[in-house]
Amino acid sequence: MMKLHKLAYMLLGAAAILTAAVSCKKDDEDTTVKPSLYGVWFDVPEFARIGDEVTVSPSGAYAAAQYADKLGEVGYFIKINSRGRDTLTTVNAKGNYTYTFKLDTLKTYTIQCGAFADGFYETSTTAYIQVLDPGFQKSLRRNGIFLGDDSIIDPRGSSVEENTYFYTTAGGLEWFRNNLAYTGSGICYKDCEVTSYIFGRYYTYDEALAACPAGWRLPTDAEWEALGNKAGDFISDAYLGDIKMWEYWPEMDMNNSLNLCVIPAGYATITGINNFKGLYDYAAFWTATEDPDNASNALYRAIYKQNPSVQKGSASKTSFAASVRCVR
16 A cells, blocks of 8 residues: 555656646747837926926837837837826827826826837836925925015016015125026026926026116125135025935035025036036026126136035136026
């Protein structure tokens, strides 16, 4: 009896091994190396206002030249916030696909768009949209501006909240404590209009001279000089949502003792197209003073995240665009 049981176990084991071998062989036969798709493209803004609608239209997927003749119709998929519980996923089996959704939460949205086709590995591209509320102390927080401070309303704007400028006294003058956001001139960050009321706008020299509201003007280099050159006296520990705007450096004492609440909005260069540089790294402000050594340039003041001193520079009046603080 014991021998029969042993024989049965041996036969069952052999059958299992044979089945596994057949299964592995079948898997090997079914496994093929597929070519990949490439090049999914779509366009979304880096920043947008809460309540905006965004349309996502992925396109552009292709196969390598040697596989192009094997590529049939391409489908696209769109995933919104694919890592969160509120994931919205839309898949289209064939052809192009367009999806419109509303930005209804103050957060950073993750958008993943991909392409797929029979016989090919899919590909995807990811982009992010940070949703902003330009209202007072909404997206831009902890920046040293509090209710009850002296303020003016620029009558040229359409929104009282978005065209309110707080000011403080420093160096014998009253200074704006937030960057000018006058939309009649200048440019906004990467065509994201909502950023005008977060970062301010970027103006060329001639625009800066004329941009301040009535009764206010662009400060001279000497007036900036009178404030001192300790960068930490100008800047505050501002946050954009959950992002700390000024990176911590031990040499930079962010005490904001001048109450000017400077944020690192960067600057722009205008050479046929607008290039934005230095966001979260630099703050740059025009002065009203022309460069005495170069009539094509004017002087500006800059703060860099790693330098404890306020810097003076000279830049083209027409191809450099910086922030503006107004004085009276």
